[in-house]
Amino acid sequence: MSKKPADNGKILLTADRTLMSDYHRNIFLGFGTCAPPNFLPDWFYSWLFFPPIKTKKGIPEAAPYGLRKVEAQLLSEGFDVLTVSPLHVGEYIDEAKVLGIHVMDPFGLGPASTTFAFVLKKEPYLAQHFRALLATPEIREAKKRGLKIIVGGQGVWQFLHRPKFVEEYGIDCIISGEAEKVVGRIFRAALNDEPLPKYYESTVEETPSLEEIPDIAKPSIDGLVEIGRGCCRGCQFCSVTLRPLRWYPVEKILREIDVNMESGYTRGVALHAEDVMLYGSKNTIPNDEKLIELHEVVAKKCEGIGWSHCSLAAVAAKPKLLSKISEIILQKQAWWGAEVGIETGSGRLAKKIMPAKAHPFKPEEWPEVVRTGMGLMHDNKLVPACTLIVGSPEETEDDLVKTVELMDDLKGVRSLIVPLFFVPMGRLKNEDWFKETEMTELHKELLLKCLNHGLYWINELIDMSFTDKWYRRVIRHFYRLFAGVVKYKVKKAGIV
Ligand code: SF4
Numbered sequence: 361m362s363k364k365p366a367d368n369g370k371i372l373l374t375a376d377r378t379l380m381s382d383y384h385r386n387i388f389l390g391f392g393t394c395a396p397p398n399f400l401p402d403w404f405y406s407w408l409f410f411p412p413i414k415t416k417k418g419i420p421e422a423a424p425y426g427l428r429k430v431e432a433q434l435l436s437e438g439f440d441v442l443t444v445s446p447l448h449v450g451e452y453i454d455e456a457k458v459l460g461i462h463v464m465d466p467f468g469l470g471p472a473s474t475t476f477a478f479v480l481k482k483e484p485y486l487a488q489h490f491r492a493l494l495a496t497p498e499i500r501e502a503k504k505r506g507l508k509i510i511v512g513g514q515g516v517w518q519f520l521h522r523p524k525f526v527e528e529y530g531i532d533c534i535i536s537g538e539a540e541k542v543v544g545r546i547f548r549a550a551l552n553d554e555p556l557p558k559y560y561e562s563t564v565e566e567t568p569s570l571e572e573i574p575d576i577a578k579p580s581i582d583g584l585v586e587i588g589r590g591c592c593r594g595c596q597f598c599s600v601t602l603r604p605l606r607w608y609p610v611e612k613i614l615r616e617i618d619v620n621m622e623s624g625y626t627r628g629v630a631l632h633a634e635d636v637m638l639y640g641s642k643n644t645i646p647n648d649e650k651l652i653e654l655h656e657v658v659a660k661k662c663e664g665i666g667w668s669h670c671s672l673a674a675v676a677a678k679p680k681l682l683s684k685i686s687e688i689i690l691q692k693q694a695w696w697g698a699e700v701g702i703e704t705g706s707g708r709l710a711k712k713i714m715p716a717k718a719h720p721f722k723p724e725e726w727p728e729v730v731r732t733g734m735g736l737m738h739d740n741k742l743v744p745a746c747t748l749i750v751g752s753p754e755e756t757e758d759d760l761v762k763t764v765e766l767m768d769d770l771k772g773v774r775s776l777i778v779p780l781f782f783v784p785m786g787r788l789k790n791e792d793w794f795k796e797t798e799m800t801e802l803h804k805e806l807l808l809k810c811l812n813h814g815l816y817w818i819n820e821l822i823d824m825s826f827t828d829k830w831y832r833r834v835i836r837h838f839y840r841l842f843a844g845v846v847k848y849k850v851k852k853a854g855i856v
Contacts, residue, residue: 373441392410573589744776771816
């Protein structure tokens with residue numbers, strides 16, 4: 361890797377304030393950023409769901425993992441780079457020649473935001489805050505003197521739907537895909553006032569190997585640490601699927617955990633992969649030895665363990681393995697959580713849009729895989745935040761009936777189940793968006809079932825989430841109050 365001295369000028373990195381938060385150390389509260397303004401005052405809602413991260417002279421104590429990876433790559437190539445809080449960017453912008461911004465869902469076009477926006481008919485907080493960041497007077501001023509703005513992150517596809525915004529706010533370059541082998545070249549060109557591509561999609565050849573992915577140099581929000589990249593299930597609506605599967609060695613994972621712990625930011629870890637259960641495997645069958653080894657060494661080091669995502673099929677395929685992992689994790693805590701994709705209760709639709717999601721089981725067996733997997737998660741204290749896709753292409757009434765029936769079967773499973781409107785991504789990116797005008801009575805019934813499910817479980821989940829420290833036990837009452845008001849409002853509106 362090039363260690364050539366820094367190019368001429370400073371690079372600032374940041375993200376809008378819905379991303380620069382550690383969500384009261386509960387990463388799943390980040391879902392709250394997808395909601396639009398509601399019955400709570402803005403300041404109170406923001407404090408409840410995405411309080412600003414602590415800073416020292418405008419430098420955040422932790423930052424989104426993706427941003428930390430870009431920072432690490434630029435540092436390794438010798439650039440002068442600094443990550444700052446969006447609330448303090450104005451204090452540093454005069455020194456900067458390039459501003460890099462990390463995005464997840466910049467215009468609220470992601471599935472969760474579009475669903476919330478449908479219910480509450482307003483622009484989500486995350487879109488408001490992204491625009492507010494670019495409208496910061498100091499950034500507008502710096503643009504006039506030639507500041508270059510480069511954006512990257514999971515949500516960059518949304519800029520293709522907002523070309524006017526890109527012009528109006530002077531975004532110079534949008535980087536899509538894994539960026540390790542790309543960012544150095546693009547930031548160098550920006551510093552040297554060379555022409556930049558408006559939209560750069562990293563190619564398959566530019567996918568970094570394990571050795572080419574640098575360790576983060578500074579703490580990541582909520583102690584998130586990647587354990588691997590890519591996914592082998594190939595769901596048609598997903599863009600992750602286009603990336604090859606790579607697992608990091610345990611030593612690399614431990615080095616990044618050390619970065620978080622040695623800074624004093626956290627003593628816990630959130631393991632990140634598209635399917636943590638598949639750590640170390642070459643296909644969709646979990647590798648017992650590797651997964652147990654990872655959890656044993658991580659448990660020795662950390663006070664708490666979380667997962668970003670896992671699949672129901674992997675859990676259903678290896679019930680004993682899940683209970684072994686649960687045994688290891690529950691020595692440290694009372695439960696743990698993960699995001700889980702259910703997407704549909706129809707085997708027919710599963711076969712069409714996600715034929716390998718049930719693997720090693722047959723796609724037609726998907727509803728049974730979901731029931732088994734969810735039951736195992738409940739028994740082992742793994743709490744899933746699940747997604748269901750509403751309005752995917754080729755969805756029929758019969759598919760919806762099956763999903764509604766599945767919801768009935770999942771009533772007793774401690775979980776949140778969030779319905780998401782279909783958004784054209786991955787191999788389905790040329791399909792039509794699902795529009796609220798296409799909502800049928802069955803869609804409405806499904807949305808209501810999800811709402812009821814959430815309202816049934818929410819208080820238990822809040823109590824489980826906020827027990828460790830005295831102030832968290834205090835905060836818990838605010839979430840209970842919020843959930844209570846939501847329940848009251850939906851009842852008053854005659855929705856349930
Ligand atoms: S299993 Fe998840 S990450 Fe993998 S392709 Fe399907 S939706 Fe994408």
